Amino acid sequence: MNTVTLTSQPPARGGSVGVPASPIARAAVLAYGVVSYALFLAVFLYAMGFIVGFGVPVTLDSPARGSFALALAVDLGLLALFAVQHSVMARPAFKRWWTRFVPAAAERSTYVLFSSLALIAMFACWQPIGGTVWDVQHPAGRWALDGLGVAGWLVVLAATFLINHFDLFGLRQSWLFARGREYTRLRFKTPAFYSVVRHPLYVGWLMAFWFTPTMTVAHLVFAVMTTLYILVAIQLEERDLIEEHGEHYREYRRRVPMLVPFTKRRAAA
Numbered sequence: 001m002n003t004v005t006l007t008s009q010p011p012a013r014g015g016s017v018g019v020p021a022s023p024i025a026r027a028a029v030l031a032y033g034v035v036s037y038a039l040f041l042a043v044f045l046y047a048m049g050f051i052v053g054f055g056v057p058v059t060l061d062s063p064a065r066g067s068f069a070l071a072l073a074v075d076l077g078l079l080a081l082f083a084v085q086h087s088v089m090a091r092p093a094f095k096r097w098w099t100r101f102v103p104a105a106a107e108r109s110t111y112v113l114f115s116s117l118a119l120i121a122m123f124a125c126w127q128p129i130g131g132t133v134w135d136v137q138h139p140a141g142r143w144a145l146d147g148l149g150v151a152g153w154l155v156v157l158a159a160t161f162l163i164n165h166f167d168l169f170g171l172r173q174s175w176l177f178a179r180g181r182e183y184t185r186l187r188f189k190t191p192a193f194y195s196v197v198r199h200p201l202y203v204g205w206l207m208a209f210w211f212t213p214t215m216t217v218a219h220l221v222f223a224v225m226t227t228l229y230i231l232v233a234i235q236l237e238e239r240d241l242i243e244e245h246g247e248h249y250r251e252y253r254r255r256v257p258m259l260v261p262f263t264k265r266r267a268a269a
Contacts, residue, residue, distance in 0.1 A: 033174025152207025
């Protein structure tokens with residue numbers, strides 16, 4: 001079945017990436033894709049330190065430095081900025097408009113680049129709030145929560161490779177374009193995690209955000225708001241997937257739970 005692999009963020013659709021172009025144009029698109037991907041890797045590693053709390057100057061759990069109200073307003077604004085960018089640029093209608101100005105082969109890399117820039121803005125401007133919601137002191141409890149948090153990051157990475165990591169982050173598109181080859185959609189499949197839950201990427205993120213032995217107020221705000229964003233984003237993404245895959249995705253929804261493994265879904269009317 002020659003359709004696109006099921007993902008939490010569908011790959012670029014904005015036209016062919018194999019359109020004839022000069023060698024300079026092909027090399028430029030490839031270089032753009034590599035730079036965007038390299039920036040993503042750096043931001044991903046920084047995000048781990050920011051959320052887990054090591055190796056970066058300001059983390060989610062850093063002590064408060066000023067007014068609670070101002071810090072909360074700034075942090076909510078930063079989260080909203082990321083949510084808007086991440087969702088709007090992922091919609092097919094925006095992609096169709098955007099690829100009037102950006103080569104289709106660079107569309108996914110551009111999405112990755114802007115997502116990374118939105119995260120950089122968040123990390124740079126984040127205002128610590130302080131305060132403690134819970135703090136598990138028992139060594140076994142801390143190890144367990146830390147382990148589950150690390151497992152979440154591993155689930156995120158594994159899920160991207162199951163669906164084709166390099167297509168998801170735009171490198172495959174730019175590489176095919178640089179080789180003068182037409183972009184081919186990925187075969188429809190639901191491997192490993194995707195046969196247990198429809199959105200393992202989001203499951204991994206939720207684990208990484210919530211499983212922590214020390215939960216500060218800022219960390220709780222971050223976890224709550226990103227969870228709400230994920231729940232809304234899933235509805236938007238699944239609407240797009242149903243439009244694209246039709247009954248195939250409807251059957252997948254009936255058969256596989258959204259986020260919680262091994263739970264039965266009520267059949268759609």
